[in-house]
Amino acid sequence: MKYLIIVIFVSFFSCKGKVDKSIEVSSIDSFELLANKELQSKSLEELRFIRNEVYARKGHVFKDKSLNDHYASKKWYTPKANAKIVLSTTEEEYVKKIKDLEKSITENQSLLTLPTVNLEKERKSYENKGFKIVEEVKGLYNNDLITDVVWVINKMTRPKEGGTAKMEYWLQVFLGTSVDTEYKSLFKSDKVIPCNNCYNWQNKSDHSYYDINLKNKKISFYTNQWTQDVGSDIKFDFEFVNGSMILNQIKKKQVLFKENEREEEETIKPSKTVRLQNFNVYDWKYVDPGMLSG
Numbered sequence: 001m002k003y004l005i006i007v008i009f010v011s012f013f014s015c016k017g018k019v020d021k022s023i024e025v026s027s028i029d030s031f032e033l034l035a036n037k038e039l040q041s042k043s044l045e046e047l048r049f050i051r052n053e054v055y056a057r058k059g060h061v062f063k064d065k066s067l068n069d070h071y072a073s074k075k076w077y078t079p080k081a082n083a084k085i086v087l088s089t090t091e092e093e094y095v096k097k098i099k100d101l102e103k104s105i106t107e108n109q110s111l112l113t114l115p116t117v118n119l120e121k122e123r124k125s126y127e128n129k130g131f132k133i134v135e136e137v138k139g140l141y142n143n144d145l146i147t148d149v150v151w152v153i154n155k156m157t158r159p160k161e162g163g164t165a166k167m168e169y170w171l172q173v174f175l176g177t178s179v180d181t182e183y184k185s186l187f188k189s190d191k192v193i194p195c196n197n198c199y200n201w202q203n204k205s206d207h208s209y210y211d212i213n214l215k216n217k218k219i220s221f222y223t224n225q226w227t228q229d230v231g232s233d234i235k236f237d238f239e240f241v242n243g244s245m246i247l248n249q250i251k252k253k254q255v256l257f258k259e260n261e262r263e264e265e266e267t268i269k270p271s272k273t274v275r276l277q278n279f280n281v282y283d284w285k286y287v288d289p290g291m292l293s294g
Contacts, residue, residue, distance in 0.1 A: 033094050044105055051098040054091050059083045104143050107243050114184040119149065119174060122185075131155055134169075139214035141186075142240055146176035149183065150214050152193055169193040169209075173276075187277040194223055194281045219245060223281065231255040238276050245276040 034050065042050065049070055052062065056071040059080030071077040087095065126133060135152035142148070153170040171192040174183035196208050212221040217240035225232040235251040250268040255261050 033090070036097075039098060039101055044102060047098055047102050047105075051095055051102075054087065054095055055085055058085050060085050100143075103243060107142060107144075110243075114175070114186060116177070116182050117174065117185050118181055119183055120181070122174075126153060135212055137212055137214045140217050141173060141175060141214060141219070141245065142217065142243075144176075146178070148176050148214070149174040150212070150219065152209075152212060155190065167196040169195065189277060189279070191280040191282065192276065193221070218248075219276065229256070229258050231257065236279075236281075238279075247274040247276070247279060 039047065039050070049067075052060075052067055053071070056062075056067075056074075056077055059078050060083060061079045061081055062068045062071075068079075072079075123133060132154045133151050134154050135150075137150045138147050139150075140146075140148060141150070151170075151172045151174070153172060155168050155170050156166060168190060169192075170188050170190050172188040173186040175186050176183055193209050193212075209221055209223045213219065219238045221236055223232075223234045223236070225234070231254065233253045237248045237251070238245045239248045240246070247270050250270075252266045252268065254264045254266075256264065
């Protein structure tokens, strides 16, 4: 009898431990990482809660009242003040994926306010005004994986003939949509592509651009500046970051004609954020000030 009681006693506590463990595992397993298709069906607000649930499951106390109120209604939420939250690699990737999706949704919402254009009608409109589209490049400008278009437009209606022809340019960016013939006109600027033989440059200098490229959310182009003393090739590299095309670096190569054509190379990293639509190629920080007419 004594032996039987001991066996029952041990079995009871052994089973009790198993029950507690199964409940604990169940509470963890109830948190499922949602698949891409399901995440894409969620609103911005829902994604915010789903993303922060990763931290809430670990007891994180949020500064945002709406988040604390939301998770306080969940039976599994046990807030732990000053808890050190450590995410696994899988959790970090999951959080990043949701953040990227939130950014994409926000970007797409902002695109709704942009004017919609038919590219062929836009092309004919320029031609009817005497403007010429001298460059057209296609590629991915932003995160939506839909082909976008960049135009370089000669905006001089009556350009002069000859080697000193004055040419001023617009750079215009069109974002593709789900409709093949419809695009969103993002911006148009006459400060990105330099004017050739204009008053922006000092006398006896020649200036031009070449090799504009759009690929994998990056855009780049080169400019030439030449005088009797020095020649410069400058490459401007932009990259799409956090919803904007940002100047990443400037690569500058100079040939000093009066010093036996000695070459100098320099890579410049911008000290502040410069967006493509606000970029000014005539800014003295990016070009040789000695070549500017001032």
